[in-house]
Structures are given as C-alpha cells and as structure tokens.
Amino acid sequence: MKRTKAEIKDIKNETHDVKTFRLAPEESIDFTPGQYCLVSIAGSSKHEGTEKPFTYASSPTADYVELTVKKIGEFTKALHELEVGDSLILDGPRGKSLNFDETIEEDVVFLAGGSGITPFMSAIRYAIRRNLENKMTLIFSNRTEEDIIYIEELDEVNRREGFRIVNTLTDSWPQDWKGETGYIDRAMLEKYVNEACKKIWYICGPPPMIDSMEKLLAEENVPGEKIRYEKWMIPGKYD
Helix, strand or coil: CEEEEEEEEEEEEEECCEEEEEEEECCCCCCCCCCEEEEEECCCCCCCCCCEEEEECCCCCCCCEEEEEECCCHHHHHHHCCCCCCEEEEEEEECCCCCCCCCCCCCEEEEEEHHHHHHHHHHHHHHHHCCCCCCEEEEEEECCHHHCCCHHHHHHHHCCCCEEEEEEECCCCCCCCCCEECCCCHHHHHHHCCCHHHCEEEEEECHHHHHHHHHHHHHCCCCHHHEEEEECCCCCCCC
C-alpha cells in the first residue's frame, strides 16, 4: 500500500446524487478489481485527518483511476463540491473480499445494490479489456430508474456476448419499464442463473441485502466458499 496524490481531471454526473471522479495519480497504482483505497481531500482544513474508503471503479488496465461517489454525508458532500484541478490523496490498494482477476475461471454473478455496483464495474471493465472468457451476470437493484449508476455503459455491456445485465427497481418504475421490479428474490435468481452452485457469487450492498442474498444462495445449495461479499454500509464507510 502507498499514499499518492491524484489530480481530478474530469467529473461526470452519473445520477442526481452520484459523481464519478477521473483522477491522474502522481504514482501508478497496481490494484485488483474489487479493491478500495482510503481517500482524503488534499489541502482541506475542514476535513484534515479525515479519510474514507472508496472502491476503484475503473479497470486497472486504464491509464487513470476513477472513483464513483454517492452523496450521503458530510465528507461525500465535500467531495461533490470539488472541481477539476483539485486533488485527492489515495492510500491503497486495500481489501480482498471482492477481488476478481484471471485466477477465477468460473462464470460470475454480481448482485449489487445502489453504489455497491462500483467494484463490479471495475471487474466488468477489466474482463472486457482483457478479453476474459468468464461469462458475467449482473443483477442490479435500485429504487428508481433515475438511481441507476452507469446506465448507458451497462446498456452497452449488455449487448456484448458473455454478459447479461439485469436491472430491477424496488420503489417505482415508468410504464414502459422493460426490466425487473421488486427486490432480488429466488425466482429472479433462477430466471437468470442456471447451475447456481457452479458460479462464483459476488454481493455488495446494504447489510440487509447481503443477509437475504446469503440465505437465498444457501437455499440454492451454493457452497459458502463460492460467495464473496462486502457490507458497504458499515459505520463510517462512504459517508
């Protein structure tokens, strides 16, 4: 792990409360999809000494680093107020629970809730860039269509051979909505995933989602060693 300063080169508004920051680190960062870094704001007196973990959203093959940030607290609000030319301090990479690389030969299913999509975007982008043979299914749960992060890119990914993107909305949806509705349940898993016990399952979202998905996968006889997860809504994380 190392600390490096990274200048903000671009800021993209993903949704009404989510932004992606494209960064140029002063030193290269050798991370694995699924890992995260501790982030602090360079030169900030108000947030001096404050650092929070955020997952790398870009592929490690890119010549930049991207962090996607949902505004849900004071620190993330401060990040959203930054501009191109400002800098962050990145301390990492860290984490192992959601790591994905070429050593994983099985097909993969990602179960994501809200901003829990970020580690899986890194993995998907990496798999595309490296032409990996794993088939990948993403089931992505959000409250409304307006909350879907990376919606245009995910539509493009869905048109690629070997990838399936399934969006489900839990609170409201337009009349012409063509995706799923409701929370991820057993029927939804069985509709889109065959031979569940042969897949590697990644889960990232609120703790209640993690708990319910673990129970569902146990009912599908998925071995515990094939389930990988991170409860991202832990105290102090992402706020």
